[in-house]
Structures are given as structure tokens and as C-alpha cells.
Amino acid sequence: xxxxxxxxxxxxxxxxxxxxxxxxxxxxxxxxxxxxxxxxxxxxxxxxxxxxxxxxxxxxxxxxxxxxxxxxxxxxxxxxxxxxxxxxxxxxxxxxxxxxxxxxxxxxxxxxxxxxxxxxxxxxxxxxxxxxxxxxxxxxxxxx
Numbered sequence: 001x002x003x004x005x006x007x008x009x010x011x012x013x014x015x016x017x018x019x020x021x022x023x024x025x026x027x028x029x030x031x032x033x034x035x036x037x038x039x040x041x042x043x044x045x046x047x048x049x050x051x052x053x054x055x056x057x058x059x060x061x062x063x064x065x066x067x068x069x070x071x072x073x074x075x076x077x078x079x080x081x082x083x084x085x086x087x088x089x090x091x092x093x094x095x096x097x098x099x100x101x102x103x104x105x106x107x108x109x110x111x112x113x114x115x116x117x118x119x120x121x122x123x124x125x126x127x128x129x130x131x132x133x134x135x136x137x138x139x140x141x142x143x144x
Contacts, residue, residue, distance in 0.1 A: 006070035022120020
């Protein structure tokens with residue numbers, strides 16, 4: 001699917017609101033990144049963007065990136081060291097499987113908002129919001 005078509009089918013405000021809502025309960029940070037063009041390995045591409053976006057710089061190393069490459073029909077969900085140590089690969093695979101099901105039915109926005117909600121719930125469980133917490137990263141969707 002062409003990235004332009006994919007982006008036109010998203011309700012950007014709904015996704016940004018989902019990120020803000022999820023982050024309201026946690027010190028964790030969630031980003032959505034949409035990659036234009038083709039890619040090789042989705043995990044490697046997601047890890048590269050994770051670092052490029054400064055997601056390893058969060059205080060508690062609890063950032064989560066939802067990476068989608070519509071043209072390549074690939075996606076990944078990765079978490080920084082702090083959150084990955086709490087949930088392991090099983091959690092990420094569960095989120096991926098749920099997203100895959102939604103993507104097959106062209107429920108792109110639903111796939112993203114549900115992944116954001118799941119990640120937010122996990123982050124809130126392990127990294128509940130404290131009064132001193134602040135939003136360390138933008139909630140806006142990154143398109144490249």
C-alpha cells in the first residue's frame with residue numbers, strides 16, 4: 001500500500017489523543033513512526049529510528065515505538081531496555097499479532113490505537129505516573 005494512501009486513512013488526532021491518554025497514566029513514552037518507501041528488516045529499521053528519535057534518552061528507559069512501513073507492508077513494536085525487561089518478547093508478539101489482524105481488515109487506525117492502549121497499560125503497570133514526571137517526547141506521529 002502506498003504510504004500516502006495509508007496516511008490518508010488515519011485519524012491523526014485520534015492517534016495523538018490515544019498517545020496522550022496512555023501517557024497520562026505513566027512516565028513511559030510512546031511514539032508512532034510511519035516510514036515511507038521500502039525497508040528490509042522491520043525490527044532493524046525500527047531500532048534505527050528508535051535511536052534517531054532519541055527514545056533511549058528517557059529517564060527510565062521506558063519508551064515504546066510503534067513502527068509502520070505501509071509500502072513494504074511491515075511493522076514492528078519495540079520497547080527500550082526498562083520496559084522490555086518487565087515484559088519480554090511475549091508481550092510485543094501479542095501486540096504485533098493483534099495489529100496484524102487489524103491491518104488485514106484495513107483497520108489501520110484501530111490497530112495503532114489498540115497497540116498504543118496496550119503499551120500504555122503495560123507502562124502504567126510498571127512505571128506509574130509520578131507528580132514529577134513530564135512528557136519527554138512529542139506525541140505527534142512522525143512521518144518520514
